[in-house]
Amino acid sequence: MNEYEKIKLDYDSLEDIIDDKTLDLHYNVHYKKYTEKLNSLLQDENFNYGYNPIFLAKNIDILPIQNRDEILYNLGGYLNHSLYFYNLTDKKKDAPNDLIELINKNFSSFELFREEFINMASDLKGSGYTFLVMDKNDKLRIVNMTNQDTPYYYGFIPIMTIDVWEHSYYLKYFYDRKKYLSNVFNIIDFEKVYGLYLANKSAISK
Template sequence: MASSLLRTAPALRAGLRARAAKPIAAMASTSFVRGKATLPDLSYDYGALEPYISGQIMELHHSKHHQTYVNGFNAAVEAIAEAEAKGDAKAAAAQAPLINFHGGGHVNHTLFWENLAPNGKGGGGEPEGKLLTAINEDFGSFETLKKQTNAALAGIQGSGWAWLVKDKTSGTLSVVTRPNQDPVTGNLEPLLGIDAWEHAYYLQYQNRKAEYFGAIWDVVNWNTVSKRFEN
């Protein structure tokens, strides 16, 4: 039962798929160890994204919120194993929503940290090369992509994410949203995700979340996004 539940949990499938095949695609290869989630290290200091994202937000977001998803995922995995050992299929099945929520939160945030870099040190600017060509073909311009993404973020009711994704069959780019911590799955490859949960911006921007949506483009790591696109 435990193995069946884990296989059918979309969030875990997304993380394990990235781990097994293309580490750069979801950056989850170093954050799942023997089936357990671990908090990934950041490649920059908490204060390195200022003034666009404050060090206080980054520290809380990474060390507290992301850690909570890691802990919740691991606890759910252990609960499934314990329920299976007792032959309690109902109790094991009850953990599936927690696997999806916390596993999705872990995978989404692992991607998110890799999306970012200090301004002028890999962050900000515009995409180049094949990615920029694809953006121009599918959106008309980079500015249009930003406007569509910001509009999608503004349209999220409650908590969620906006993603720049690539269709695995056609290769075309589009912007999609996902509620809560639902990960991008199926035939779409996540390239760039922007967190619209309040914990990602409220301490700095309060109710001015549109300012956060505008500021985050100054710390997007387009090199990482391009590698995901070309992989």
């Protein structure tokens, strides 16, 4: 079974960025719903639980044809939300120097990376997510995905995301998605982002 555990973030300390109500509904209703639906779909298909969700997302051809669309939707919903909540921190930390160096190499500067990420997320049409991903050559790119599509389906490895579905921000920010993005960018745990980069770096460039 795919895991849904109680959130480890201190709600109060994020109040200035994400209000308690939004965080609570987002985590305990939306994220939970995707997790439970995914589990029930896989169970209905009598699918082998030995495969973990990331493996499934990288190998979608092994998913049963029946209900595949719905499985992909909920698998994406599970993985995208898992990364979003994993990325958030309630303790302010600086980005590791090694990551800054990497970002500079890929986007010229950390500030330009921030700007490009926020602009891409502001421009996303409808519901979806903006991701920092690694491509097959470990190059970093910023990509948008709509609805619950996940970069794994397109051969990318996501290492950071911001959810831009309206349920992520509307209660506090209303239409001001850009303000939500600028604020939430400041509570991304870049130590974790770098950890994911290292864990997924290809054997060739290690």
